[in-house]
Amino acid sequence: MHNSNSHDDIAIAICDVVKNYDHFCAIKNISLEIKDSEFFTLLGPSGCGKTTLLKMIAGFEQISTGEILLYGKQIANLPPNRRPVNTVFQNYALFPHLTVRQNIKFGLQMLGKNDSECNRRAAEMLELVQLNSFAERYPLQLSGGQQQRVALARALAPAPQVLLLDEPLSALDLKLRQSMRTELKQIQQDTGITFIFVTHDQEEALVMSDRIVVMSEGQVQQVGSASEIYEAPSNKFVANFIGETNFLSVDVKSAIGDYAQCRIADGTSLQCSFNKVHTGDTGVISIRPERISFCSAQQGDLRGQVSQRIYLGTDVQIVVKLPGDELIKVRMQNSNLVAIPNIGDVLGLKLEAGAAHLLEH
Amino acid sequence: MATVIAPNSTTAESSNHSSLVGNIRDWLLMPSWLVIGLFLVMPVLMMLVYSFLTKEFRGGVIWEFSLAAYDQFFIDRGLFGDEPIKIEWTYINIFWRSFWQAGLATTFCFLIGFPTAWYIATRTGNSKHIWLFLITIPYWVNLLIRTVSLKFLIRDNGPVNDWLLTLGAISEPLSIINTNLAVQLGLFYSYLPFMVLPIYASVERYNFALSEAAADLYAGRWTILAKIVLPAVKPGIIAGCILVFVPSLGAFLAPDLLGGAKNFMIGSLIEEQFKGNAGNWPFGAAISMILLSMVLVVLTYYARSQTRRENS
Numbered sequence: 001m002h003n004s005n006s007h008d009d010i011a012i013a014i015c016d017v018v019k020n021y022d023h024f025c026a027i028k029n030i031s032l033e034i035k036d037s038e039f040f041t042l043l044g045p046s047g048c049g050k051t052t053l054l055k056m057i058a059g060f061e062q063i064s065t066g067e068i069l070l071y072g073k074q075i076a077n078l079p080p081n082r083r084p085v086n087t088v089f090q091n092y093a094l095f096p097h098l099t100v101r102q103n104i105k106f107g108l109q110m111l112g113k114n115d116s117e118c119n120r121r122a123a124e125m126l127e128l129v130q131l132n133s134f135a136e137r138y139p140l141q142l143s144g145g146q147q148q149r150v151a152l153a154r155a156l157a158p159a160p161q162v163l164l165l166d167e168p169l170s171a172l173d174l175k176l177r178q179s180m181r182t183e184l185k186q187i188q189q190d191t192g193i194t195f196i197f198v199t200h201d202q203e204e205a206l207v208m209s210d211r212i213v214v215m216s217e218g219q220v221q222q223v224g225s226a227s228e229i230y231e232a233p234s235n236k237f238v239a240n241f242i243g244e245t246n247f248l249s250v251d252v253k254s255a256i257g258d259y260a261q262c263r264i265a266d267g268t269s270l271q272c273s274f275n276k277v278h279t280g281d282t283g284v285i286s287i288r289p290e291r292i293s294f295c296s297a298q299q300g301d302l303r304g305q306v307s308q309r310i311y312l313g314t315d316v317q318i319v320v321k322l323p324g325d326e327l328i329k330v331r332m333q334n335s336n337l338v339a340i341p342n343i344g345d346v347l348g349l350k351l352e353a354g355a356a357h358l359l360e361h
Numbered sequence: 362m363a364t365v366i367a368p369n370s371t372t373a374e375s376s377n378h379s380s381l382v383g384n385i386r387d388w389l390l391m392p393s394w395l396v397i398g399l400f401l402v403m404p405v406l407m408m409l410v411y412s413f414l415t416k417e418f419r420g421g422v423i424w425e426f427s428l429a430a431y432d433q434f435f436i437d438r439g440l441f442g443d444e445p446i447k448i449e450w451t452y453i454n455i456f457w458r459s460f461w462q463a464g465l466a467t468t469f470c471f472l473i474g475f476p477t478a479w480y481i482a483t484r485t486g487n488s489k490h491i492w493l494f495l496i497t498i499p500y501w502v503n504l505l506i507r508t509v510s511l512k513f514l515i516r517d518n519g520p521v522n523d524w525l526l527t528l529g530a531i532s533e534p535l536s537i538i539n540t541n542l543a544v545q546l547g548l549f550y551s552y553l554p555f556m557v558l559p560i561y562a563s564v565e566r567y568n569f570a571l572s573e574a575a576a577d578l579y580a581g582r583w584t585i586l587a588k589i590v591l592p593a594v595k596p597g598i599i600a601g602c603i604l605v606f607v608p609s610l611g612a613f614l615a616p617d618l619l620g621g622a623k624n625f626m627i628g629s630l631i632e633e634q635f636k637g638n639a640g641n642w643p644f645g646a647a648i649s650m651i652l653l654s655m656v657l658v659v660l661t662y663y664a665r666s667q668t669r670r671e672n673s
Binding site: 059082093095096111154155 | 576
């Protein structure tokens with residue numbers, strides 16, 4: 001399936017992997033290729049199988065069928081301690097009876113590295129995560145953010161071929177989480193190690209990842225860069241899960257090239273882009289709230305009455321009710337330059353070119 | 362005026378209030394203090410005092426200070442008390458044998474108790490509770506009855522020997538009764554749950570993600586057990602060992618009923634001093650005090666070494 005040339009730039013290849021439990025199927029045939037030195041994110045709601053997939057790469061879960069290749073080598077049958085990958089655990093799983101330094105040295109010692117090598121590498125890692133002055137503390141004497149860094153340093157110390165991160169930021173508070181995002185990304189770029197990051201937080205995924213796989217119910221929904229997934233969702237699930245969007249049910253009238261002519265419930269016609277062959281004569285269109293602007297009621301692609309105005313600080317969200325009773329969210333910047341509509345105003349809505357995406361139901 | 366006075370009066374009220382609460386708390390604690398004082402501290406103090414009194418021949422004490430009990434324990438003056446002073450080894454040997462037996466019993470209890478506790482703690486759902494329940498069932502029966510039953514089971518023509526003979530595993534009955542092995546069996550059977558339960562509690566709290574983390578960092582099974590699991594569940598193991606070792610040391614039912622005269626332990630020695638007319642209360646009290654102080658020394662040493670480790 002893979003020729004020998006591709007082994008160097010494909011860090012992990014997941015081929016037709018299935019995971020069955022007694023009563024349900026956690027992973028329904030997934031194939032993925034994760035490139036060397038890539039920040040790759042497994043994104044999905046809880047129960048979508050993303051953590052199971054990560055655990056199968058780490059070796060804590062056995063795969064039912066399929067293969068997992070690490071730089072071309074089959075690893076699916078190796079126990080966790082024989083796989084050259086390391087994990088940053090969700091709740092860090094730091095060894096409570098060992099100091100920060102001892103925690104970081106643990107993996108190196110298990111690999112049989114000599115003392116001076118262990119100490120040198122531990123010092124390097126402490127430097128990397130800026131915890132030099134905490135080296136002799138025990139994990140319980142550290143804050144959540146510091147524990148997080150120790151977990152990262154411990155997993156990076158043996159220089160794994162791939163680093164697995166299982167929702168490592170979910171236990172931190174918002175501010176810390178945001179600063180750790182940039183830091184993690186920075187560390188990934190500095191070390192050049194392939195990161196496989198699991199999260200249910202779409203913002204986290206968009207900010208850090210080179211590529212994202214969106215998963216749902218044990219299946220891959222879409223793989224692509226952050227902008228690909230946000231701008232051109234391949235189905236309704238992805239459009240809904242990533243960011244905010246408006247859905248309108250439509251009848252498809254005609255489809256020529258990359259564009260389709262659709263009609264919404266009140267009879268208005270809209271031009272939509274679509275990136276997949278569309279079958280059937282009904283569908284749903286997705287329009288991002290920030291791709292809509294207001295104009296006078298006579299102009300615009302759609303028309304409706306403002307029913308709600310929500311103040312969000314940097315933005316204002318306006319909810320407009322269309323004649324067919326559908327609600328459309330519109331986001332506009334909170335600025336003095338543009339007049340913000342009032343409740344009850346009847347206005348036209350103008351869509352940016354390519355803002356409306358036709359998706360299957 | 363009123364505004365100036367008000368803060369003062371509130372502070373006065375609140376301090377009154379808190380001292381009142383303090384009083385109530387003290388009063389509510391009184392029953393506990395009384396029970397502990399009367400039933401825990403007093404008996405030990407009585408033993409301490411008795412050990413320094415003169416014995417009455419038909420049991421009991423004469424209120425007259427004497428070191429005779431301790432003298433009898435440590436010093437050998439010959440049969441008629443006129444020979445040169447030597448160390449009396451009889452009782453020290455009994456102590457030594459008791460510590461050895463208790464240590465051995467503790468080791469066996471740990472070797473069997475740890476996997477048992479681990480097994481129970483790693484069951485899911487209801488079966489965990491059923492196992493725990495099963496472990497405690499024998500304790501609904503009096504220890505004496507259980508020990509006697511054990512004696513019947515292992516005696517020369519008892520069921521164990523019968524089965525082994527029928528199965529052809531042995532050609533003549535094993536004499537288990539009146540041996541060290543029998544005492545060990547008795548102690549093991551008596552105190553196993555005291556090992557299982559605290560270890561179970563520790564293992565149940567153990568974060569299994571730590572084992573995964575260690576495996577992820579290239580540790581094999583045995584390394585994980587030695588370097589990660591054992592340190593984490595150590596408090597339970599220590600509690601279990603103390604709970605088995607201390608009562609084993611003072612046990613008298615198992616050694617008496619199963620061990621016979623050769624396998625005398627401290628517990629039996631003490632028991633004898635308080636039984637019937639042949640007893641010697643001050644001597645029994647003195648042995649108890651010596652035992653108590655030895656146990657305290659061991660536990661204090663252990664506690665010290667623990668705090669030292671934690672501070673370092």
